[in-house]
Amino acid sequence: MKSFVTIGCLLMVVAWMGVRKPTPMKLPVPAGWPAPQYDFKKNPLTKEGFLLGRKLFYETALSKDSTISCASCHQQFGAFATYEHPLSHGIDNTLTTRNAPALQNLAWQKEFMWDGGINHLDLQPLAPLTAVNEMGETIAEVLHRLQRDTAYVRMFREAFGDTAINTQRMGRALSQFLVMLVSADSKYDRVMQGKDSFLLPERLGYGIFQQKCSSCHRAPLFTDLSYRNTGIPPDNTLNDYGRMRITGDRRDSLKFRVPSLRNVAITHPYGHDGRFFSLLNVFEHYRKNMIVTPLTDSILQHRLPLSNFEIGQLTAFLNTLTDTTFLKNPLFAPPGYVITPVFIHRH
Amino acid sequence: MMSPFRCILYFSGLVLVLGLRPVVHHPLMIRFQNCAGNRPLQLSGELYSNSFGEIFSVQQFKYYVSAIRVSGEHEEEVLLKEAHLVDEGDSSSLVLHLSTDLADIRTISFVVGVDSLANTGGVQGGDLDPMLGMFWTWNTGYVYARLEGESDSAHSPAHRFTWDIGGYKDPSNALRTVTLDVGGRSGLTGGGVRITADILKWFDGKSPVHLASSPVCHEPGALAMRIADNYSTMFSVAP
Numbered sequence: 001m002k003s004f005v006t007i008g009c010l011l012m013v014v015a016w017m018g019v020r021k022p023t024p025m026k027l028p029v030p031a032g033w034p035a036p037q038y039d040f041k042k043n044p045l046t047k048e049g050f051l052l053g054r055k056l057f058y059e060t061a062l063s064k065d066s067t068i069s070c071a072s073c074h075q076q077f078g079a080f081a082t083y084e085h086p087l088s089h090g091i092d093n094t095l096t097t098r099n100a101p102a103l104q105n106l107a108w109q110k111e112f113m114w115d116g117g118i119n120h121l122d123l124q125p126l127a128p129l130t131a132v133n134e135m136g137e138t139i140a141e142v143l144h145r146l147q148r149d150t151a152y153v154r155m156f157r158e159a160f161g162d163t164a165i166n167t168q169r170m171g172r173a174l175s176q177f178l179v180m181l182v183s184a185d186s187k188y189d190r191v192m193q194g195k196d197s198f199l200l201p202e203r204l205g206y207g208i209f210q211q212k213c214s215s216c217h218r219a220p221l222f223t224d225l226s227y228r229n230t231g232i233p234p235d236n237t238l239n240d241y242g243r244m245r246i247t248g249d250r251r252d253s254l255k256f257r258v259p260s261l262r263n264v265a266i267t268h269p270y271g272h273d274g275r276f277f278s279l280l281n282v283f284e285h286y287r288k289n290m291i292v293t294p295l296t297d298s299i300l301q302h303r304l305p306l307s308n309f310e311i312g313q314l315t316a317f318l319n320t321l322t323d324t325t326f327l328k329n330p331l332f333a334p335p336g337y338v339i340t341p342v343f344i345h346r347h
Numbered sequence: 348m349m350s351p352f353r354c355i356l357y358f359s360g361l362v363l364v365l366g367l368r369p370v371v372h373h374p375l376m377i378r379f380q381n382c383a384g385n386r387p388l389q390l391s392g393e394l395y396s397n398s399f400g401e402i403f404s405v406q407q408f409k410y411y412v413s414a415i416r417v418s419g420e421h422e423e424e425v426l427l428k429e430a431h432l433v434d435e436g437d438s439s440s441l442v443l444h445l446s447t448d449l450a451d452i453r454t455i456s457f458v459v460g461v462d463s464l465a466n467t468g469g470v471q472g473g474d475l476d477p478m479l480g481m482f483w484t485w486n487t488g489y490v491y492a493r494l495e496g497e498s499d500s501a502h503s504p505a506h507r508f509t510w511d512i513g514g515y516k517d518p519s520n521a522l523r524t525v526t527l528d529v530g531g532r533s534g535l536t537g538g539g540v541r542i543t544a545d546i547l548k549w550f551d552g553k554s555p556v557h558l559a560s561s562p563v564c565h566e567p568g569a570l571a572m573r574i575a576d577n578y579s580t581m582f583s584v585a586p
Contacts, residue, residue: 042469117486122469126477127484139478167478171470246486248519248568 022046022159027107030184031193033220036107038121038179043172045179048159051335053177055155056125056170058334061145063135065091070128070174073100076332079263079323080104080181086274094133097238099274101259102267104326105221107179114256114272116227117246121178122171139167146170181332183262184220187320198320205317208310215299216258222321227255228297231290235273242272253295265322279318283311372446375426376539377415377455379433379441380585381408383546388435397550401558403498403508408435408546409481410492410578411474414524415457419449430461432474432481433544455540456526459579460491466515486566488513491521492578494549501562508558510549512574514567521571523579541585552577 025045027036043049056062057070073088073096074080080103082088087095098114112118118127128134129142146152147165157163159173188206190196198206209217218224227243234240234254243255256272270276276285286304290296306314326332381388383395383405392404413430416423426445434440465471466488481490490511501508514521529540550556553576564570 039469113485118484119467119487120469123477123484123487126470126482130484143478166472167476168470168472245566248566 020158022048022161025050025180027179028182028184030182030189030220033184034108036179037110038107038175043122043175045176046159048155049173049176050180052152052155052159053173053175054332055152055335056174057177061149062129062137062142063091064137064141067091068135070125071334073128073134074103076329077266077327078102079183079267079327081267083266084268086269086277088134090131090134091136094136096131096133097240098272099269102263103178104181104183104260104262106181108221109225111225111257115243115246116257121175122168124178125171125174126167143167143170177332181326183323183326185325186262186323188317189323191320199316201313201316202320203317205313205315206320208314209317212304212306212310213261213314216297217261222261222264223258225257227252227257229254229293229295230256230286230300231292231296231303232256232271232275232285233291235275238273240273251295261318262321263323263326265319266327279315280311283314371450372448373450374538375417375445375447375452377443377445378539378541379412380541380543381433381435381441381546382543388546390436395547397547397558399550399555399557401498401500401550403496403500403558405435405494405496405546407493407495409433410459410544411461411481411489412457412459413461415443415445415455417447417449417452417455419451419453422449424449429473430465430475432479451530453528453530454526455529455542455584456524458522458524459575460513460522461489461515462522463515465489483511483513483566488515488567491575494546498558498562500558502559503562508562510564510574511566512564512571512578514571516567519567519569519572521567521575523575525579525582527582527584529584543583543585545581545583548581549574549578552580 023046025047027040027045029036057074060066060069060072062069068089068091073082075083077083082100086099087097088100090096101114106112106121109121110119112121112124113127118124126139129137129139143165146156152165153163156165156169156173160169187196187202191198216224216226216228232254241253243252243257244250246252264270264279268276268278270279270282276282283306286300287306288303290300290303292301292303386393386395388405388408390405390408394402394404396402410433411430412433413428414425415427415431416425418424424447426447427443431443432440461475465475470477475489477484481493482488483490490513492512494508494510496508497506498508499506512521527542550558554573556570556574556577561570564574
């Protein structure tokens with residue numbers, strides 16, 4: 001009899017442990033930044049949700065032939081862009097049609113992709129998962145695979161309270177990882193906080209930047225998240241007209257989202273189709289090669305004159321936007337790389 | 348002055364009378380019957396012809412209905428807010444078991460499609476799970492209705508025509524509200540309404556859309572708007 005009671009108690013403890021509430025976690029919001037756009041009410045950040053999202057992000061079983069994970073195209077040492085690739089590789093020797101952007105400060109974004117076609121971060125993974133030139137799998141098959149994996153069953157329960165694995169939870173878990181990718185600890189940030197100072201070329205470059213670039217690449221995100229036509233003629237094999245495909249409005253022809261310039265020194269190649277191999281190519285575009293049409297952004301109707309001297313200073317400034325803490329943060333590395341996440345905020 | 352005791356007595360009497368007033372839930376079964384003109388729709392290669400003489404077969408026919416409401420002489424009641432996917436390929440999806448407080452129903456109305464909150468609120472579950480494929484991943488939004496098949500008139504690869512209709516943003520908002528008269532119909536006497544949906548209306552319900560010229564519709568826009576206008580006329584209450 002006594003042993004029954006003991007076993008009963010043990011079972012209750014186990015059951016209680018099983019439904020233990022996940023540990024809340026907080027998004028680090030850098031001082032002076034606007035409020036994040038992501039709706040945390042529907043998807044509260046937790047340590048368990050984040051760890052599940054991270055595992056999913058590095059999971060090759062999400063692709064049809066188990067060769068490609070999100071991280072194949074979004075590499076941490078490249079600020080989660082595809083390092084040194086104009087376009088990224090999908091399954092079966094396919095190529096994406098656009099340059100993989102850096103993944104950073106996504107909690108402040110309301111729309112995703114170069115053309116803003118995706119309106120919620122939770123939905124973003126469904127595009128690469130199902131695209132034949134990316135991971136080429138069906139959502140149903142991916143969920144099925146996760147449901148058969150006991151590690152995932154346990155982690156979904158820890159994150160969401162029960163073992164159901166569905167599209168919504170997969171999206172929410174990935175979002176919990178993605179929103180934590182905050183980059184705000186570059187030299188530029190430290191200078192702004194008075195903890196460091198610019199070298200002369202960096203300071204001059206900052207001045208030029210504020211004058212010529214910051215109306216579009218606006219701090220602190222270094223993008224105003226608008227869509228603009230910068231006079232990049234369409235590649236005749238890709239025929240990508242950008243935002244127009246989403247809005248159906250001819251005036252949006254060749255508009256692409258202003259990319260953030262945080263970590264720009266390491267996210268080459270540049271441009272929506274990766275056609276610019278170096279910063280110098282981008283500057284040459286702005287000052288010489290732009291094809292100006294009536295639909296080109298009003299700020300750029302006379303191109304963007306830049307002297308060689310200015311280009312040198314601007315480059316020095318742009319290099320201060322590299323955030324090595326972010327690029328090396330073990331929290332964002334593949335699971336197993338670090339055993340105890342060191343600076344998860346617990347509240 | 349009323350004594351407190353009496354006061355309580357009256358009050359409880361009132362509660363009793365109100366509480367006991369019978370609210371009867373009438374079961375209401377809604378059955379969707381998909382057809383092509385006067386023939387039942389089949390997904391097994393059966394050939395149909397639209398009013399322009401274009402011959403076609405159908406492989407998929409699905410649509411979302413949401414915000415189902417009924418109205419009597421004076422009252423109105425929302426029976427189902429959430430979206431329900433009617434899929435000709437899944438017979439259990441063709442029947443909805445609902446219940447209404449109204450004794451006498453004059454009209455039934457519903458929206459064909461999915462409201463904008465679900466289009467902008469992240470990943471949804473149930474019938475709205477993007478896993479079901481009625482969803483555009485690259486340009487967020489639900490496919491409200493799909494008609495897919497083959498026709499020699501369609502000059503697209505493998506003569507396949509695919510009409511995926513959706514769009515929640517103006518000016519391409521393809522949501523359509525349908526209101527049907529059921530008052531006095533014998534259809535309701537058995538506790539149910541039979542709603543027929545005639546696919547032939549997709550081609551000419553309001554304006555002509557030919558398979559020859561428009562075999563593919565895969566995004567919100569002008570063509571989707573015209574086809575949505577057309578199919579908004581496809582429903583009727585079967586006698």
